[in-house]
Amino acid sequence: MASTILSSNASACTHGFIKASCSDCNLKGLCLPIAMDIGDIDRVDKIIQRSRPLHAGDHLYRTGDVFRSIYAVRSGSIKTYLVDEDGIEQVTGFFLPGEVLGFDGIGTHSHGCNVLALETSSVCEIPFERLEELSLQIPTLQHHMFQLMSKQIESDHQMMLTLSKKNAEGRIATLLLSLSRRYARRNLSANAMRLPMSRMDMGNFLGLTIETVSRTLSRLHKEEVISVDGREIVLKNHERLDELCHQLQ
Amino acid sequence: MASTILSSNASACTHGFIKASCSDCNLKGLCLPIAMDIGDIDRVDKIIQRSRPLHAGDHLYRTGDVFRSIYAVRSGSIKTYLVDEDGIEQVTGFFLPGEVLGFDGIGTHSHGCNVLALETSSVCEIPFERLEELSLQIPTLQHHMFQLMSKQIESDHQMMLTLSKKNAEGRIATLLLSLSRRYARRNLSANAMRLPMSRMDMGNFLGLTIETVSRTLSRLHKEEVISVDGREIVLKNHERLDELCHQLQ
DNA sequence: CGCCCCATTGAGACGGCTCAACTTGCGTGG
DNA sequence: CCACGCAAGTTGAGCCGTCTCAATGGGGCG
Numbered sequence: 001m002a003s004t005i006l007s008s009n010a011s012a013c014t015h016g017f018i019k020a021s022c023s024d025c026n027l028k029g030l031c032l033p034i035a036m037d038i039g040d041i042d043r044v045d046k047i048i049q050r051s052r053p054l055h056a057g058d059h060l061y062r063t064g065d066v067f068r069s070i071y072a073v074r075s076g077s078i079k080t081y082l083v084d085e086d087g088i089e090q091v092t093g094f095f096l097p098g099e100v101l102g103f104d105g106i107g108t109h110s111h112g113c114n115v116l117a118l119e120t121s122s123v124c125e126i127p128f129e130r131l132e133e134l135s136l137q138i139p140t141l142q143h144h145m146f147q148l149m150s151k152q153i154e155s156d157h158q159m160m161l162t163l164s165k166k167n168a169e170g171r172i173a174t175l176l177l178s179l180s181r182r183y184a185r186r187n188l189s190a191n192a193m194r195l196p197m198s199r200m201d202m203g204n205f206l207g208l209t210i211e212t213v214s215r216t217l218s219r220l221h222k223e224e225v226i227s228v229d230g231r232e233i234v235l236k237n238h239e240r241l242d243e244l245c246h247q248l249q
Numbered sequence: 250m251a252s253t254i255l256s257s258n259a260s261a262c263t264h265g266f267i268k269a270s271c272s273d274c275n276l277k278g279l280c281l282p283i284a285m286d287i288g289d290i291d292r293v294d295k296i297i298q299r300s301r302p303l304h305a306g307d308h309l310y311r312t313g314d315v316f317r318s319i320y321a322v323r324s325g326s327i328k329t330y331l332v333d334e335d336g337i338e339q340v341t342g343f344f345l346p347g348e349v350l351g352f353d354g355i356g357t358h359s360h361g362c363n364v365l366a367l368e369t370s371s372v373c374e375i376p377f378e379r380l381e382e383l384s385l386q387i388p389t390l391q392h393h394m395f396q397l398m399s400k401q402i403e404s405d406h407q408m409m410l411t412l413s414k415k416n417a418e419g420r421i422a423t424l425l426l427s428l429s430r431r432y433a434r435r436n437l438s439a440n441a442m443r444l445p446m447s448r449m450d451m452g453n454f455l456g457l458t459i460e461t462v463s464r465t466l467s468r469l470h471k472e473e474v475i476s477v478d479g480r481e482i483v484l485k486n487h488e489r490l491d492e493l494c495h496q497l498q
Numbered sequence: 499c500g501c502c503c504c505a506t507t508g509a510g511a512c513g514g515c516t517c518a519a520c521t522t523g524c525g526t527g528g
Numbered sequence: 529c530c531a532c533g534c535a536a537g538t539t540g541a542g543c544c545g546t547c548t549c550a551a552t553g554g555g556g557c558g
Contacts, residue, residue, distance in 0.1 A: 105399065
């Protein structure tokens with residue numbers, strides 16, 4: 001509950017999408033380089049388009065849409081997912097405020113996945129051609145773009161390890177700790193949180209059925225490692241969760 | 250067998266690591282942008298370091314090494330893998346001639362994975378700081394870098410789908426078709442190939458045990474979808490492999 | 499030859515999936 | 529206001545695919 005209040009405060013101050021600017025944004029250390037100087041921040045700020053909020057279930061873009069922009073999440077939460085030829089879906093990531101998405105599709109000029117808001121969310125749209133031009137002029141910005149993409153690749157590789165080697169408990173624990181760390185980075189509680197996604201989305205992302213997700217959360221609750229009430233989660237034993245992360249198969 | 254000869258010919262003409270240059274290299278359309286003009290290719294060529302070949306089992310770099318360069322494979326084959334705190338390994342990719350690796354570690358300034366030659370291989374080392382400088386001057390080069398990283402991200406996401414949703418046959422079929430397409434791009438046979446990796450590496454990459462890999466290959470052989478003789482593989486029924494790729498769980 | 503590594507094959511165990519029943523919360527409409 | 533339907537989540541029982549453990553075969557090399 002506490003975290004809900006905090007996060008709606010946080011979004012309140014970024015929701016004013018007429019006046020908002022990067023230099024005022026409390027997320028700027030996350031999506032832009034910390035070391036970037038104020039003049040350069042303003043140059044980036046000028047190309048960014050702040051649109052009205054997305055509602056839960058709204059698509060930001062879909063597979064095959066022309067690639068024009070990347071996006072920074074300002075408030076809410078976003079999931080990205082693939083749909084293959086047979087309609088099989090794979091959730092490929094969850095994105096929280098301060099995180100940047102949309103790097104798929106630079107290669108082919110059309111987006112390679114679907115992107116959807118899990119709750120009311122707002123994003124900053126960054127037209128990619130203009131960002132490229134600016135990156136030619138601002139070396140730290142070019143470097144920052146490489147960094148963001150590099151981190152995405154590293155985290156995708158960690159996910160491959162999770163999917164390939166861990167059992168159900170390890171996968172759930174890994175996701176919970178990842179969310180916890182990402183909330184903490186924004187000075188929100190590392191322990192109490194409201195999950196932005198359904199059991200279905202968690203299971204899909206982690207390669208598990210919703211029944212297994214549900215059973216695993218119940219077991220962790222019974223063992224007092226976490227406490228679960230619907231989407232409200234409290235992490236009660238980080239050490240134990242860490243151990244579970246390294247559990248195999 | 251035929252493919253072995255072809256590929257050793259291909260490496261013969263790139264192995265001359267004293268005179269080799271990007272403009273002579275028959276892989277240049279793969280690792281450098283096709284549209285790049287000759288003068289710019291020469292500027293890239295000047296910063297590239299061509300070192301002596303790696304032998305099977307040699308590491309190109311290891312987790313924690315200072316990040317200085319990215320690498321283009323000229324001949325042979327390379328695997329990248331993570332090792333987590335408990336020593337669990339996860340193979341995160343195989344790289345063939347013309348493919349570029351090493352994008353991990355831009356963010357943290359130290360490499361996030363281990364990289365090892367599966368057979369005698371040679372690589373072009375591209376010092377990253379100088380590449381960044383050049384990218385500021387050559388817009389197509391900057392764009393190409395973004396494209397390469399974007400494609401890496403997209404293929405990692407496909408891998409997440411494979412690991413999360415497909416059964417053993419689907420995973421094997423997906424890997425075989427991926428290798429086949431990548432050989433074909435270099436004008437090698439799309440059907441007959443020699444696998445560069447052991448069953449162990451295949452299994453590790455695909456989240457399967459070597460026993461399951463072996464059994465699955467044997468079954469596909471018996472059903473005449475492929476023919477297997479150790480590491481020599483012939484794809485005999487691409488359509489059936491395609492079907493298997495979409496098989497679930 | 500004997501050793502080691504890699505691969506293959508078989509038998510049994512087990513984790514997560516499938517199917518199914520039930521609960522809970524929420525929005526709609528009588 | 530309650531009845532109803534619907535979506536999301538929980539829980540149980542049984543099944544199945546892959547893992548584990550173990551034995552065996554073959555190729556390269558000292």
